[in-house]
Amino acid sequence: MQLAEIQSNKTMSSREIAQLCQKRHDNVCNDIRILNETYEKMGLLKIKDTLYTNEQNGQQYREYLLTKEQSIDLVTGYNRELRIAINRRWQELESSQSLTLPNFTDPAEAAIAWANEYKAKQALAIELKAAEPKINHYDKVVERKNLLNATQVGEKLDGMSAIILNRHLAELGVYNKSVKRGKVFSTWFIQKGYGEMKQSDAGFDQALFTQKGQAWVIEQLTSEGVV
Incomplete structure (x- = not known):
């Protein structure tokens, strides 16, 4: 039986997480x-911050040092309270197993240990399954939170309407001309990370711009004197 070891003395920096x-x-x-x-609302210890020295300019900047649990809480989603609870449950299972190792030379005790572990994992699987719709909902919200539609991009261009903006973008080859119904980004636009195709709750395709794509559109239309 393989048991996870909790090593609370190890940390990962926010810079390393950003890189990964x-x-x-x-x-x-x-x-x-x-x-x-x-964390503060839930009465948990907060992530500590510290200073590091940039090797290139010698100046100091702030970074955070995260434990294993905090790192998992950060990167596994944005429904924080739900994910934190699930991650803490895993921690409880791992720590309880590591502190009370059964005698595996005794067949009866080993069988009980295996049965208890199986029950614990089954209970957690049921908990995760029940939480799945809520997790998917929050993931969908987070997935879209940094994406923009044409109207939102147009607001950055002196309030240009989505209709006029889309005409300019069509001339720049942003949209696939072979698609007559709706707006679909050209492959090159998506590959450069300028836009993503998403499906609305009603099942319609939506062409949404990334922050990088918005910057590109503004730069293009500004350089051409459109705005």
Whole structure:
């Protein structure tokens, strides 16, 4: 039986997490600050911050040091209270097993240990299954929170309407001209990370811009004198 070892003395820095998740460090730090607010409400220890020295300019900047549980809480979703509870449950299972190891040389005691572990995992599986719709809902909200529609992008262009903006974008080849119904991004636009195709709750395709895509649109239309 393989048992997880809890090593609370080890930490991972927010900079390393940002690198592993391919996110900007300031965005990760912002997520951590929000997570700390949730920890405070739940009476849990908050993630500690410290200073590090940048090797390139010699200046000091703030970073956070996260334990294993805190790292998992941060990266496994945005329904924080639900995910924190589930992660803490895993911690309880692992720590209780590591503190009270059964005598596996005794067949009867080993069988009881296996049965208890199976029951615990079954209970957690049921808990996760019940939480799945709520998790999926929050994941969908988070997935879209940094995406923008044409109307929102147009607001950054002196209030340009979505209809006029889409005409300019069509001329730039942003949309696939072979698709007559609705707006569908061209493959190159998606591959460059400028936009994503999402499905609305009603089942319709939506062309949504990333923050990077919004910056590209503004730069293109500004350079061409449109705005």
